[in-house]
Amino acid sequence: MAIAEQVIKPDFEARKRHFIFTDEHEQLRESVRSFALRELAPHAEEWEETTFPDWVFRRMGELGFLGLSYPEEYGGQGGDYYSNLVLAEEIGHANSGGLAMGIAVHTDMATPPIFKFGTEEQKQRYLVPSIKGEKISCLGITEPDAGSDVAGIKTRALRDGDDWVINGSKVYITNGTRADYIVLVTKTDPDAGYDGFTLFLVDTDTPGFIVEKKLEKLGMHASDTALLAFDDMRVPGDAVLGEVGKGFYHIMWELQGERMIGAAGCVAGAQRVFDRTLKYALERKAFGREIGHFQVIRHKFAEMATKIEAARQLVYTTAWRFQNGEYPVREISIAKLFAARIAVEVADECIQIHGGAGYMKEYGVERAWRDLRLNRIGAGTDEVMLDVIGRSYGL
Numbered sequence: 505m506a507i508a509e510q511v512i513k514p515d516f517e518a519r520k521r522h523f524i525f526t527d528e529h530e531q532l533r534e535s536v537r538s539f540a541l542r543e544l545a546p547h548a549e550e551w552e553e554t555t556f557p558d559w560v561f562r563r564m565g566e567l568g569f570l571g572l573s574y575p576e577e578y579g580g581q582g583g584d585y586y587s588n589l590v591l592a593e594e595i596g597h598a599n600s601g602g603l604a605m606g607i608a609v610h611t612d613m614a615t616p617p618i619f620k621f622g623t624e625e626q627k628q629r630y631l632v633p634s635i636k637g638e639k640i641s642c643l644g645i646t647e648p649d650a651g652s653d654v655a656g657i658k659t660r661a662l663r664d665g666d667d668w669v670i671n672g673s674k675v676y677i678t679n680g681t682r683a684d685y686i687v688l689v690t691k692t693d694p695d696a697g698y699d700g701f702t703l704f705l706v707d708t709d710t711p712g713f714i715v716e717k718k719l720e721k722l723g724m725h726a727s728d729t730a731l732l733a734f735d736d737m738r739v740p741g742d743a744v745l746g747e748v749g750k751g752f753y754h755i756m757w758e759l760q761g762e763r764m765i766g767a768a769g770c771v772a773g774a775q776r777v778f779d780r781t782l783k784y785a786l787e788r789k790a791f792g793r794e795i796g797h798f799q800v801i802r803h804k805f806a807e808m809a810t811k812i813e814a815a816r817q818l819v820y821t822t823a824w825r826f827q828n829g830e831y832p833v834r835e836i837s838i839a840k841l842f843a844a845r846i847a848v849e850v851a852d853e854c855i856q857i858h859g860g861a862g863y864m865k866e867y868g869v870e871r872a873w874r875d876l877r878l879n880r881i882g883a884g885t886d887e888v889m890l891d892v893i894g895r896s897y898g899l
């Protein structure tokens with residue numbers, strides 16, 4: 505062997521794909537990315553003002569993106585859990601955090617409980633059209649008086665003959681102004697502790713379902729967020745999703761998928777704002793050189809890259825456990841906590857590296873920060889994640 509061939513040099517451009525992904529995932533990655541870049545990203549700025557339109561659901565349904573891991577018999581693609589990660593990562597190329605969230609609520613939050621706990625009739629009625637993008641879903645857990653404390657919700661479902669009558673309200677509901685149905689968490693027996701909750705599938709045109717308000721928010725402007733009220737909303741017995749009295753456990757299961765997909769979105773979001781900022785740091789000059797070549801700035805990138813890579817490995821390894829039949833609540837909480845934190849730290853540092861430009865709308869870095877900031881609150885706050893992790897050690 506020639507001497508030159510024995511010299512091993514680092515190849516920073518060689519990106520070996522992670523072992524959880526196959527060629528099929530990479531093809532999927534390519535198609536989601538090109539769809540997002542071609543059909544969504546050109547509208548991103550406009551949708552910050554108007555919220556993204558409903559046709560996005562139908563178009564993604566046509567392309568098969570709304571049912572990647574659902575079985576083919578329901579119109580899904582029959583893929584594994586990693587396909588959902590690919591979607592969560594690549595849809596970010598739409599350059600619209602709000603859009604990514606609205607879609608994730610549909611694919612990874614509202615529809616999974618229907619697939620997991622629903623009757624065949626419910627799957628045909630809600631899951632199949634949701635996968636086609638013909639029905640839009642939302643998920644109602646949070647209430648004006650209870651968010652982190654899910655068990656403290658007050659929305660009450662009372663049995664009345666074969667029907668149930670529901671009264672109460674939900675707040676901060678993503679897709680809430682446009683959804684065709686809601687996966688609704690209610691209390692059915694206030695004396696039964698954690699066994700007193702029940703999920704319902706409710707059409708939003710049911711009399712008594714009221715969209716009180718579309719809420720204004722810090723970021724995620726392309727998504728709609730609603731305050732909802734239920735006034736003597738009568739639903740039939742077959743609207744119960746899963747088991748009567750087991751809604752709390754059902755929704756805790758749902759939250760694990762929600763946190764996983766949120767964590768994946770955080771890593772992808774952090775990577776994108778990193779990439780954009782790297783480009784800027786190699787172009788912007790101060791004191792006669794590109795700012796990226798100042799050691800202080802170089803080290804900021806090194807710190808950010810380390811955080812992003814650590815979060816990515818946490819997410820992928822936890823997803824691997826999830827895919828392989830484990831229910832790794834502790835690790836999911838760790839991944840969600842860490843990914844959300846570092847995403848916000850990275851976005852904040854990227855604003856700093858941009859200087860005044862980072863504070864301007866034009867560069868999109870401030871929007872990345874505003875959008876990513878939600879992740880330390882939504883799907884369970886940092887403090888709740890810490891509590892879940894701590895309690896998992898019997899503390």
Ligand SMILES: Cc1cc2nc3c(=O)[nH]c(=O)nc-3n(C[C@H](O)[C@H](O)[C@H](O)COP(=O)(O)OP(=O)(O)OC[C@H]3O[C@@H](n4cnc5c(N)ncnc54)[C@H](O)[C@@H]3O)c2cc1C
Pocket residue numbers: 609642643644645646649650651652653675676677678679721724729878881882883884885886887888891
């Ligand atoms: C843009 C957006 C979209 C959302 N979409 C949805 C949706 O589609 N569906 C839905 O159901 N919900 C949704 N949410 C709600 C979100 O999940 C809640 O906001 C979140 O769970 C926190 O609940 P909360 O707002 O009531 O805060 P609170 O529970 O009132 O918490 C306030 C503060 O107290 C802290 N705290 C609470 N309990 C503890 C504790 N035990 N120990 C230490 N600290 C604690 C919290 O960490 C937080 O800092 C959304 C929220 C936002 C902002």
